[in-house]
Amino acid sequence: MRIYVIKPGDSLWKLAQTNRTTISQIVAVNELENPNRLVVGESLAIPEPDKEYVVEQGDTLSQIAARYGVTVQKIASFNNIANPSLIVVGQTLFIPYFRHTIRAGETLWAIANRYGVTVAQIVGANALANPSLIYPGQVLRIPAEAKPIKEVNTYITRMDEQGQREVISRGNLFTYLSPFSYGVNEDGSLANLQDTRVLQAAKATNTAPLLTITNTVGGSFSSDRAAAILRNSAVQDTLLANILARMREKGYTGLNIDFEYVFPEDRENYNAFLRKAAARLHPAGFTLSTALAPKVSANQPGLLYEAHDYPAHGAIVDFVVLMTYEWGWAGGEPWAIAPITEVRKVLDYAVTAIPPGKIMMGVPLYGRDWKIPWVKGTYAKTVNxxxxxxxxxxxxxxxxxxxxxxxxIFRYTDDTGQQHEVWFEDARSMQAKYDLVKQYGLRGVSYWVLGPPLPQNWPVLRSNFRVRKKT
Known part of the structure; x- marks a missing residue:
């Protein structure tokens, strides 16, 4: 998958001709509602025709498999598709093999080196009895280049039919789905969450659901609610019993704890609760993970940070989600939601305290529109x-x-004369984040939050990684 930035004079016809693809493929992968309108500086994902195919209206997986000379089972497995009849328009399918026609003077070694595969892989894919007996004009099947295997989590707040459709559409690219959220009550009971639809979608796409608990009261994180849990061993026992019962009832595979704005004096209480949770969940076959504030040092001051003990979480839980976003927050000055400079600072500290293989880097799928000059007390509008x-x-x-x-980023003046500054995410910014995952050797990524349309992200994600599925 290529990333292309629109220049003056560009058209989809020109892009399709240059990249040997079709206008319909570009439209489908980018979900373009008006193909005749391109914005200078806009980034588009451009599918590579020999390696990727974007599902269009009327397509079936058997038709696509036949087009590329592979079996339905092979293309389904390669793309983590649990149900071969369940593909959707706009979904990018990566082809496990592509064709190469041998030219005069080429050797298998040169061909393998060109495509980033081994001679043995080419020999196996083509059942070559004698690798030295190849000839010009012969067509070889070249295995797709191997990608690093990573895990992907996404939080989801929509539990309705639209949320269900989102999971069905993208679920082949998720390891975990975290419906947000089950609030915890002071007596250790759990608030209700109407999560049936998204759990059905998770099951249909072989995605492992994580029961997410939060210390929220009235939609906001409550330090007092966290204290009520963390300072009372009996309440913790009740809470864990309720969590285990709910997970078994609904088919959850693990617990994700997102306790935020915890009092600093509850730091060790939080660590002790995590140890207790691990002792209860792990023998029962459930995973345990936490969401952590984006810290740049062990003793970073602030209510959001002080009770989050990176080394303790890294030692106790199966993995952590670093909330590496919200620098450009709604009530603050205009800025990128996840500036790569700031994300790096968090990762530089995190990997010294937590094994990289336990770190899921948080990635935002949204942006914001601020009125400028910015005035303290005003709030930006969320955009996608x-x-x-x-x-x-x-x-x-x-x-x-x-x-x-x-x-x-761009600026504009609205119809009332008010100036605005907009920061958001696109294919380029997502690629920059995936480069960090590879550079730091992280476990994977976690999205906040599934729903805002960022269609280019999904083929860019798959161009970088193969997504691990839990069986």
Whole structure:
């Protein structure tokens, strides 16, 4: 999958011709509602025709498999598709093999080196009895280049039919699904969550659901609610019993704890609760994970940070989700949601305290639109890639890209004369984040939050990694 940035004079016809693909494939993968409208600076995902196919209206997996000369089972397995009849328009399928026609003078070694595979892989894919007996014009099947295997979690807040469709559409790319959330009550009981639809979708896509608990009261994180749990051993026992019962009842495979704004004096209480939770969950076959504030040092001050003990969590739980986003928060000054410079600072500390193989890096799927000049006490509007590009098109603004923070940005003046500054995510900013995952050797990524449309993300993700599924 290539990433292309629109320049003046570009058209989809031109892009399709240059990249040997079709307009319909570009439209499908980018979910373009108006193919005739392109914005200078907009990034598009461009499928590579020999290696990827974007599902279009009327396609079946058997038709696609036949087109590329592979079996339905092979292409389904390669793309983590649990049900071969369950594919959706816009879904990018990666082809396990592509064709290469041998030219005069080529050797298997040169061909393997060109495509990043081994001679043995080519020999096996083509059942070559004698690897030295190849000839010009012969067509070889080349295995797709191996990608690092990573885990992917996504939080989801929509429990309705739309949320269910989102999981069905993208579920082949998720290891875990974390419906958000079950609030915990002071007596150790759990608030209700209407999660049936998204759990059904998780099952249909072989995605492991994680029961997420939070210390929220009235939609906000409560330090007092966390204290009520963390300072009372009997309440903890009740809570864990309720969690185990709910997980067994609904088919959850693990517990994700997102306790935020915990009092600093409850730091060791939180660690002790995690040890107790691990002792109860692990023998029963359940995983345990936590969400952690983005710290840059062990003793970073602030209510959000002090009770989150990176070394303790890293030693106790199966993995952690680092909430590496919200620098550009709604009530603050305009900035990238996840500036790559700040994410690096968090990772630089995190990998000294937590094994990298236990770290899931948080990735935002949204952006924000601020009024400028910014006034303290005002709040930005949340946007997504599609709505941001729509704004840029409406007000005839080219999209810029901040190389320092690795994020797209533009400004516009609305119909009332008010100036705005917009930061959001696109294919380039997502690629920059996946580069960090590889650089630091992390376990994978965790999205906040499934729903805002960022269609280019999914083929870019799959271009970088194979997603591990739990059986």
């Amino acid at each position: 890639l599609k709505s941001a590009v729509d704004l840029a098109a409406r007000y005839d603004q080219a999209i810029q890209y901040n190389e320092t923070y690795q994020a797209p």
